Amino acid sequence: MQLTDSRDIQADRATVWAALLSPEVLQACVPGCKEMSGTPEEGFEATVVQKVGPVKATFKGAVSFSDMVEGQALTLTGDGKGGAAGFAKGGAKVNLEDLPDGGTRLTYEVEAKVGGKLAQLGSRIIDGFAKKMADQFFENFQNAVEGPGEDAEAPEGAEPEAAEKKGWFKKVLGA
Numbered sequence: 406m407q408l409t410d411s412r413d414i415q416a417d418r419a420t421v422w423a424a425l426l427s428p429e430v431l432q433a434c435v436p437g438c439k440e441m442s443g444t445p446e447e448g449f450e451a452t453v454v455q456k457v458g459p460v461k462a463t464f465k466g467a468v469s470f471s472d473m474v475e476g477q478a479l480t481l482t483g484d485g486k487g488g489a490a491g492f493a494k495g496g497a498k499v500n501l502e503d504l505p506d507g508g509t510r511l512t513y514e515v516e517a518k519v520g521g522k523l524a525q526l527g528s529r530i531i532d533g534f535a536k537k538m539a540d541q542f543f544e545n546f547q548n549a550v551e552g553p554g555e556d557a558e559a560p561e562g563a564e565p566e567a568a569e570k571k572g573w574f575k576k577v578l579g580a
Contacts (some may be wrong), residue, residue, distance in 0.1 A: 406515075406516070406517045406518075406528075406531065406532040406535045406536070407514070407515065407516050408514070408516075408535070408536055409511070409512075409513070409514045409515075410440075410512075410513060410539075410540075411510055411511060411512040411548050412436070412510070412511050412543050412546075413508055413509075413510050413511075413541060413548050414508055414509050414510075414511055414550055414551055414556060415507075415508045415551045416464070416508065416509060416550045416551055417478050417507065417509065418477075418501050418502075418503055418509045419573070420503055420550060421509045421511060421550055422456075422476045422501065422551060423476070423498065423574075424546065424550045424574050425479065425481075425546075426445040426470070427450055427574065428441045428442060428443060428444075428463075429574075430449075430546065430549050430550075430574050431449065432451075433545065433549055433573075434542050434543075434546045434549060435453060435542055435545075435555070436453075436455070436538055436541045436542065436545070437454045437455045438451060438452070438453050439452045439453065439454055439463075440452045441569050442469075443468075444560075445470050445473075446470075446489055446518035448466055448467050448468060448469040448470070449467065449468040449469075450466075451463075451464075451465075451466055451467070451468055451483070451485070452464070452465050453466075453485060455538075456537045457523055457530065457531070457534050458525060458526045458530050458534075459479065460490050460522055460525075460526065460578045461490075461527075462487030462488060462489075462490030462491075463487065463488070463493075464485030464486065464487045464493060465485060465486060466483055466484050466486060466493075467483065467484065467485075468481060468482070468483040469482050469483075470482075471483075472498075476501065477500065477501055477502075478489075478498070478499060478500045478501065479498075479499055480496060480497070480498050481496060481497045481499065482494065482495075482496040483495055484509025485520075487521070487523070487574045488521050489521070489522060490518045490521060490523055491519060491521015491522050491523040491524060492519065492520050492521055493517065493518070493519050494518045494519075495515065495516060495517035495518065495535070496515070496516055497513050497514065497515045497516075497539070498513065498514045499511060499513050500511070500512045500513075500576070511543070511546075511547075513539075513543065515535070515539045517531075517535040517538075519531055547580075548571050548572075549572070549573055550572070550574050551571060551572050
């Protein structure tokens with residue numbers, strides 16, 4: 406499965422770059438991530454719990470960074486083993502560029518592969534799940550990095566804390 410998309414994030418490139426290398430941000434953004442530890446230089450260890458169709462599994466794996474060009478681009482590569490459920494491997498090539506309004510365009514190309522019981526579910530289920538995971542990750546990432554907009558209120562029907570959660574990484578940096 407391959408997926409290419411982009412997001413315009415209302416934060417400077419240095420802030421977006423710092424968030425991409427932060428284990429706290431990655432843990433908060435990866436759907437189902439229960440723990441993450443490590444450093445960008447040595448890689449991260451992660452535990453992720455996910456349900457794909459009828460198969461629920463706990464994946465333990467590693468995430469590494471390569472092809473890093475400070476503030477511009479990097480490649481995230483991960484693989485996890487889910488016991489009897491099988492395995493998942495994937496990566497994302499991420500590029501950052503400045504937007505005319507001062508924000509940052511984050512462009513990504515995601516590739517994912519699975520094996521074991523997961524692969525038996527069929528490509529339509531797996532591709533749909535992988536797309537949903539990538540979309541959720543980058544939406545969570547955008548929300549973590551962006552500061553509150555002009556309207557800092559949570560949208561109608563959203564959790565009351567939603568406005569407070571938006572831009573939490575930027576607040577941690579003191580930006």
